[in-house]
Amino acid sequence: MTGIDDVARAAGVSTATVSRALSGRGVVSAATREKVLAVAGELGYVVSVAASSLASGRAQSIGVLVPLPDLWFFSTVVSAISGRLLPHGYDITLFNLTENPAERRVLFDRSLRRGRIDGLIVLSAWLSAAEQAELAALDVPVVGIGPSPALPTLVVDDVAVGRAATAHLLALGHRDIAHIGQSDGDDFHIPTLRRRGWEQALTDAGIAPRDDLYAAGDFTLEGGRAAARRLLTGPAPTAIFAASDEMAVGALVAARDLGLAVPGDVSIVGVDGHELSRFFDLSTVDQFPHAQGERVADAMLAALGELEAPAEVGLPFELVVRGSSAAPPA
Amino acid sequence: MTGIDDVARAAGVSTATVSRALSGRGVVSAATREKVLAVAGELGYVVSVAASSLASGRAQSIGVLVPLPDLWFFSTVVSAISGRLLPHGYDITLFNLTENPAERRVLFDRSLRRGRIDGLIVLSAWLSAAEQAELAALDVPVVGIGPSPALPTLVVDDVAVGRAATAHLLALGHRDIAHIGQSDGDDFHIPTLRRRGWEQALTDAGIAPRDDLYAAGDFTLEGGRAAARRLLTGPAPTAIFAASDEMAVGALVAARDLGLAVPGDVSIVGVDGHELSRFFDLSTVDQFPHAQGERVADAMLAALGELEAPAEVGLPFELVVRGSSAAPPA
DNA sequence: TTGAAAGCGCTAACAG
DNA sequence: CTGTTAGCGCTTTCAA
Numbered sequence: 247m248t249g250i251d252d253v254a255r256a257a258g259v260s261t262a263t264v265s266r267a268l269s270g271r272g273v274v275s276a277a278t279r280e281k282v283l284a285v286a287g288e289l290g291y292v293v294s295v296a297a298s299s300l301a302s303g304r305a306q307s308i309g310v311l312v313p314l315p316d317l318w319f320f321s322t323v324v325s326a327i328s329g330r331l332l333p334h335g336y337d338i339t340l341f342n343l344t345e346n347p348a349e350r351r352v353l354f355d356r357s358l359r360r361g362r363i364d365g366l367i368v369l370s371a372w373l374s375a376a377e378q379a380e381l382a383a384l385d386v387p388v389v390g391i392g393p394s395p396a397l398p399t400l401v402v403d404d405v406a407v408g409r410a411a412t413a414h415l416l417a418l419g420h421r422d423i424a425h426i427g428q429s430d431g432d433d434f435h436i437p438t439l440r441r442r443g444w445e446q447a448l449t450d451a452g453i454a455p456r457d458d459l460y461a462a463g464d465f466t467l468e469g470g471r472a473a474a475r476r477l478l479t480g481p482a483p484t485a486i487f488a489a490s491d492e493m494a495v496g497a498l499v500a501a502r503d504l505g506l507a508v509p510g511d512v513s514i515v516g517v518d519g520h521e522l523s524r525f526f527d528l529s530t531v532d533q534f535p536h537a538q539g540e541r542v543a544d545a546m547l548a549a550l551g552e553l554e555a556p557a558e559v560g561l562p563f564e565l566v567v568r569g570s571s572a573a574p575p576a
Numbered sequence: 577m578t579g580i581d582d583v584a585r586a587a588g589v590s591t592a593t594v595s596r597a598l599s600g601r602g603v604v605s606a607a608t609r610e611k612v613l614a615v616a617g618e619l620g621y622v623v624s625v626a627a628s629s630l631a632s633g634r635a636q637s638i639g640v641l642v643p644l645p646d647l648w649f650f651s652t653v654v655s656a657i658s659g660r661l662l663p664h665g666y667d668i669t670l671f672n673l674t675e676n677p678a679e680r681r682v683l684f685d686r687s688l689r690r691g692r693i694d695g696l697i698v699l700s701a702w703l704s705a706a707e708q709a710e711l712a713a714l715d716v717p718v719v720g721i722g723p724s725p726a727l728p729t730l731v732v733d734d735v736a737v738g739r740a741a742t743a744h745l746l747a748l749g750h751r752d753i754a755h756i757g758q759s760d761g762d763d764f765h766i767p768t769l770r771r772r773g774w775e776q777a778l779t780d781a782g783i784a785p786r787d788d789l790y791a792a793g794d795f796t797l798e799g800g801r802a803a804a805r806r807l808l809t810g811p812a813p814t815a816i817f818a819a820s821d822e823m824a825v826g827a828l829v830a831a832r833d834l835g836l837a838v839p840g841d842v843s844i845v846g847v848d849g850h851e852l853s854r855f856f857d858l859s860t861v862d863q864f865p866h867a868q869g870e871r872v873a874d875a876m877l878a879a880l881g882e883l884e885a886p887a888e889v890g891l892p893f894e895l896v897v898r899g900s901s902a903a904p905p906a
Numbered sequence: 907t908t909g910a911a912a913g914c915g916c917t918a919a920c921a922g
Numbered sequence: 923c924t925g926t927t928a929g930c931g932c933t934t935t936c937a938a
Contacts, residue, residue, distance in 0.1 A: 247715070249915060260925045265917055275923060292689045296629035297915035300930045305626065307669070307692070315658070321651035328645070328672040332679060337687055339637070340668045342658040349662060357667055359622045362637070385577070467855040525797040579931060590909045595933055605907060627931035630914045
């Protein structure tokens with residue numbers, strides 16, 4: 247491996263100057279900088295992270311903590327983060343947060359603490375308060391996406407999301423609007439917030455939210471289908487607001503299986519902006535996951551002093567009306 | 577930060593002994609090892625990767641090169657790799673291979689060469705031969721998934737996959753079997769191999785493959801739908817073999833849109849074992865992506881000397897017959 | 907089985 | 923603007 251002194255020798259300068267020229271820290275005359283860059287290029291020299299990190303304290307890597315890396319939403323966000331951080335010289339270290347307590351301990355006690363990362367991005371509402379506190383106690387900046395009691399995070403106003411979806415259905419003339427979600431009463435729980443939005447919108451319209459128009463789903467296609475089947479064979483609402491696009495597609499299929507036309511007999515609205523929603527012509531509240539990844543990456547860069555701190559505005563969302571929602575049957 | 581000499585002092589031994597006790601390299605008496613482990617635990621000491629890596633040459637991290645991290649197949653494989661490598665103390669560094677030439681250069685010239693990784697796992701058939709050669713020239717072991725001219729990889733026999741799907745349809749009595757895929761004539765191109773399998777199975781059955789029963793799809797839902805629409809409104813085959821589950825689901829929807837019953841009027845078979853295939857009751861050739869991730873992780877561990885080299889067998893696949901395939905209409 | 911000590915390859919004062 | 927030099931915190935000979 248060619249090292250920094252090979253470059254120094256070939257360029258006729260000291261290693262300190264090579265370091266300065268290559269890192270951009272400290273002053274170097276334009277002429278020597280160019281010389282050094284040229285020589286380094288010819289020699290194919292690349293700074294060793296290990297040595298650089300040991301000497302400088304900077305690891306040139308950002309950790310991303312993900313609960314379910316194979317969920318479309320998370321992998322999309324990670325992909326966006328990666329794209330944003332690469333140009334700044336940061337690599338991405340992926341930490342898969344499993345349910346396994348032993349693995350979690352290894353993760354929190356060792357992986358995250360061995361100095362590999364300059365910062366941590368947390369994509370998980372599924373951390374205990376204690377775990378969130380542990381993260382906050384790391385000696386690196388931590389930023390996240392989603393409501394959290396202990397971490398600085400970027401959030402979508404999920405109550406407003408629920409209201410937007412429900413208000414859309416109300417405006418179309420629906421009154422029996424069901425909800426598929428997963429409410430646990432926690433203020434930092436996204437599904438709970440979306441359910442609140444549903445309740446608020448109904449209440450604002452002078453309609454009492456009915457418990458029998460709520461069905462729990464587990465955010466999968468199958469869960470959405472099962473929940474919708476229960477709703478449509480029971481109280482038979484004219485519209486369903488599902489807390490995710492995957493559940494909404496499940497509901498779409500359930501309706502078809504029951505011989506119901508969408509949106510003729512029942513309207514369906516989801517949340518996410520998932521690729522499936524476009525394919526199935528599903529009305530949804532898009533929350534722009536890719537943009538979320540970019541925003542959280544920017545927040546991290548700001549925390550690292552590499553960027554101006556961006557304005558503190560909530561993450562955007564937008565109702566996208568497609569073919570799955572229309573006026574209720576006459 | 578507590579360092580190795582804090583531990584050494586508290587345990588009453590030298591730093592060399594602490595290092596040996598914690599790393600498991602070199603001999604330490606059982607008694608001292610326990611003492612050291614206990615003290616390290618109390619102090620919450622964690623070895624610094626930077627220092628350890630600089631001194632030992634081991635970075636404790638494996639790179640994973642992924643073309644499209646947000647595709648279900650890839651994110652599933654990455655997730656499995658991560659689960660397998662964590663217990664061995666390796667972190668995962670995710671390298672997102674984009675189409676952007678500038679980003680690719682940064683990746684190949686810097687990120688991959690700065691000594692952060694002890695090995696590289698390549699999930700990409702989309703590397704040029706030159707790039708594959710560059711990877712082979714890294715000073716770390718490289719293993720991949722999918723056919724490659726220059727890299728050691730684990731492969732599914734994709735010709736056999738195509739034959740299995742087609743043979744299934746033939747056995748049901750179909751003769752006009754269409755294929756949706758993407759063939760470019762390259763021997764290291766998975767879609768091409770699947771198409772060959774389709775052709776071989778037909779030929780073996782005494783049926784000449786027809787060009788008008790082939791339609792190109794881009795491995796998306798939309799691409800599958802468009803291709804199927806062309807096939808079903810044209811030569812009207814009684815069965816379609818799609819080279820991916822996403823395209824197969826697209827075909828399923830296209831058939832319904834045209835008023836055709838599946839499998840009554842047309843049978844459909846996909847490839848992958850995608851979650852969508854189960855939900856849509858789609859017959860498919862499962863290639864067990866999660867197991868692929870574990871297998872390639874094991875291959876990496878073997879290359880690093882942490883595991884016995886596993887037997888050199890091809891990656892498994894299996895025809896899963898569900899409700900989308902049946903005998904052709906009478 | 908353990909300890910002393912020489913680096914690993916860089917960076918960042920500090921001097922000049 | 924550039925060079926000298928002392929570490930950064932470990933690992934690993936080598937000796938004992």
